[in-house]
Amino acid sequence: MILLLTGFLLLSLVTLAQSNPQSKKITERYFQDADTIKDVTPALQKEDGFTDYEELIGFLEKLQKVKPNMVELSYIGVSQKGYQVPLIHLLNKKTTGEKIKVWMQGGLHGNEPASTEGLLYLLQELVNNPKHEYLLERLEIAAVPMANIDGYLKQDRYAANGLDLNRDQTKLMAPESVFLKKTFSDYKAEVAIDFHEYNAFRKDFSKLSSFGVMSSYDVMLLKSGNLNVPQNMRTLTDSLFSGHTEMALDAHGLRHHDYVSSNKFRGAIHFNQGSNSARSSATSYALTNAISSLIEVRGSKLNRTSFKRRIATTYIVGMSYLTTAYHHVSVVKRAIQVAQISQDSLTVTSLRTVYKDQLQFIDIDTKELIDLDVTIRDASQMQAQLTRSAPAAYLIHKGQIEMIEKLQTLGIQVEQLEQETSYKVEAFKIIEYDRATARYEKMKLQTVKTSLENKSIAFSKGTFIIYTNQKNAPLLAEVLEPEAPNSFVSFGVLETSLNEELPIYRLPKTI
Ligand SMILES: [Zn+2]
Incomplete structure (x- = not known):
């Protein structure tokens, strides 16, 4: 009996630790919830859990009913478990000037819930708030808020067949990858954003500082450093779109950084910064000569802790990309034209630039923000290794x-x-x-x-x-x-x- 009880206690402790790896103190000190977010999306209207399939469809159908001339709801394919995957298309047919085509996606990893909920929040603001109506005079938006439905309903990263849909963008082995990519290609996006959440409690982090650290950044922005993405598109993404977003985040007191992820390199912990890999969305989209970013909000493993803050962060980033696109229609169009002038050489393999830098963490022992010296392997500064004409x-x-x-x-x-x-x-x-x-x-x-x-x-x-x-x-x-x-x-x-x-x-x- 005692053994049983101890086992039960241990199990509950483990479950407790899994359900929220972050202490209340740290949440209160660094990640206060956003009171600006109204309870207008399905998950926000309930105490716990996340948006389920019926709620998702009900929510999107309601948006369509509000503005039937502007909002179109369609289905782009069927998930492995048989769910129709919805796409929502916002287009103001009354205004005829040049428009930028924006692609927005959430929930490609099923256990990153603020990506879906934040995108739903953004969509309802675009449809219901007259303040944002002007955006559709120069933008057209296609959004897939729950790209990996099978994973999302179980809060699991992977598709039903165990594949990671964000490593499947060139080999296209999962049915979801095929219809998502086909829809993306047919749409011919000029600006593309893929919303994710990252894990602030990586295993490697327990070895840093005296008793371990956790990530401090509310959001990390990932842009492609792939050398086959024309330089002018990389520069425009980085300086104009990311630059504006960083200012918007600063204005809201949200901590941000370029995307980094720890990695063991010959036994030492190094940090990969950015990405250049065509199997992931940010680079895959950028390789179609679109402005492309992947947004990593601090959230996976946090269940509903600071959920509104994570939704607000997703919303602020999304809105920033939309307003930047709105104000720079001709700049973006011209850049894409320039990018299409065919290049003389192409890069087959390349290497990251390695250097020392500092990253900010929260020290688990002292609960203070600390800067640690780290080795960065930077994909935003790739060096060509094998090139061909x-x-x-x-x-x-x-x-x-x-x-x-x-x-x-x-x-x-x-x-x-x-x-x-x-x-x-x-x-x-x-x-x-x-x-x-x-x-x-x-x-x-x-x-x-x-x-x-x-x-x-x-x-x-x-x-x-x-x-x-x-x-x-x-x-x-x-x-x-x-x-x-x-x-x-x-x-x-x-x-x-x-x-x-x-x-x-x-x-x-x-x-
Ligand atoms: Zn993800």
Whole structure:
């Protein structure tokens, strides 16, 4: 009996610790709830738990009823568990000037609830508050507030088949990834924001300071440092959009930083800053020549602690991106045009810049804000490692339907040769091959090195040809250059082996 009771006590303690890893004192001192947020979204209208499916649909249907001419509710696909995934589209058809297309997404990770709730809050403000009506004179907004419904309903990060939908943006193995990406590509977003929440209590943090630390930042902004994203788009995202958002956060007394995440590097704790990986949304969107950011609000594992503060933070960031877009329509449009002038070279692999810097934490023992010296591995300052000249086009054998379908889902225009044509091309020959023994995202990754061989080949009628002078061209290097870390070869979409020639060819630009 005593044993049973002790066990029960221990279990409750563990559950208690899991349900809220943060002391009341710290919450009161640093994360006071926002009283500006009204109880207008489903989760805010109940004591605990988060928005469920019926509440989500009911809420969105109500928005549509308020402004039926402006709000359109549609369904973009079915989750693995059979839920229709809603998309809400805001468009004022009465105003006809140039508009920026904005994409907003929440709940791609199912255990980051303020991303969904904050987006619902933003949507209802846009629809119900006349103060914000002007925004739709120059903006069109497509929003998916609960992208990973199966995960969200269980407050679980992953999709029903265990895949992380924010590591699935190039290989597109989950059905949700396919319809989300297809909808995104068809929409041709010019500004894209993916809302998330981050975990302030990483395992590594217990080893920092005397008794461990936790993150202090209300929000971290993640922008892509991928070198295939044209420099002018990276600069505009960083200086204009992020810059304005940082000012808005300062004005509300919210702590912020560029996104960092701890990582073990040769036994030491380092901090990865930013991201350059095409398998994640921020970079994947940026590679379509859109202004793109991923927003990490301090919230996962916190259940409903400071929930309104987290919703307010999401709202402030979202509103800041919208107002910045509104005031800079021609700047954004011009930047996208400039970005589409095709580049001379492309980056296949690259390395982060490493340096020392300070990050602010909350010391768990003293409960004070402290600055710690840390090593940063910065993806916003990538250094090219392997580069190649940008081809005029890629040619792909006509049997490679899976690759072609994925390219089309990624919004790449694919054409076919109307007759047999001879081209002088560069062929990829595999000169080094390694296959991982452990699985990552259910795949045993292939790592290859190739040499380019000049060949004259007669390509048969129907061979796929993909020109690089198109909007989403920066994505091509990431998926078709075999050494790229998120390429179709790396993720086994295209299986290969040593000494093989790939069914992908580069057609060089004529000089
Ligand atoms: Zn996330």
